[in-house]
Amino acid sequence: MKFKMSEKSLFAxxxxSPWWISFVLVxxxxxxxxxxxxxKYAGVxxxxxxxxxVIGCMAFWRQRNLPSPALVEKGLQSLGGMSWRDFSVVLDSAFTRQGYSVTPLTGAADMLLEKKGVRTVVSAKRWKAAAMGLEPLRDLVAQRDALEASNSVCISLGQVSTKADDFAAEHRITLITGADLVILVDKEVKAL
Structure with a gap:
């Protein structure tokens, strides 16, 4: 049985939140x-x-290597200014650096990643879309199943609708947006 914390709970x-907020609460x-x-009871x-x-320590550990909001914004603007060809090269390099073999695809998925026998399909061609809806995710699931891949990833610079986010969680789709995307491609963008 897996424990899931409510997204609205104080600890979540x-x-x-920034790690230091928890230490202020302490x-x-x-x-x-x-x-x-x-x-007599003050110590207790x-x-x-x-x-x-404990939450402050956990938040600090999670946030220790995150880029600042200004760097995230700069990185997202840089990625948004790229052509699909340049962006796909950056993604290919980032995944290769992580040890994946990368095969270009056509259709709903743009890349097939393979590492230690585990296959992952990646959809990134709509990375510039202002909002991510359900249709690209449904197409990605269909292609993942057709290719018998274990995982699927969707990359977007835009906002992800609540329905799309729920669909992604339900269908094992990892969404890479915002700071996560900047972190993924950071070394490749700096090399340009």
Whole structure:
């Protein structure tokens, strides 16, 4: 059985927030406990901030190598200015650097990745679309199944609709957008 945290829970929100916010909450809980509780119980009350400390450490670990929002925006603008030919070369290089063999495809998927016998189809040709809807994802699932691939990836610079996001989660499609895309191709874009 897999545990899934609600996306709206305090801890889920803190994991997505800058790491230092959790440490501020630790300090607030400690100060409030020290000020409001009898001296005999203040130490125990201060321990109430420990879960926030753990979440802060987890958020720090996740965020330690993330680019700043300004670098993400600059990277996305750079990618948005590329032609499909240049963008596909950047993706090919990024996946090859990660150890995948890359085969170009036609149809809903643009690339077939293979690594250690696991096949993944990648759809990226609509990376410049302002919004990602359901239709490209349905087509990607059909091509993934036709090629007997295990995984599927869809790459987009635009917003992903809620329905498309739900469909992707339900059909094992990894969506690579925003900062994740910039991180994926960072070395290749810097080399240009």
């Amino acid at each position: 929100v803190l994991l997505r 300090a607030v809980v400690a100060l409030a406990a020290g000020a409001l509780l009898p001296e 009350g201060m321990l109430g901030g420990f879960p926030f400390f």
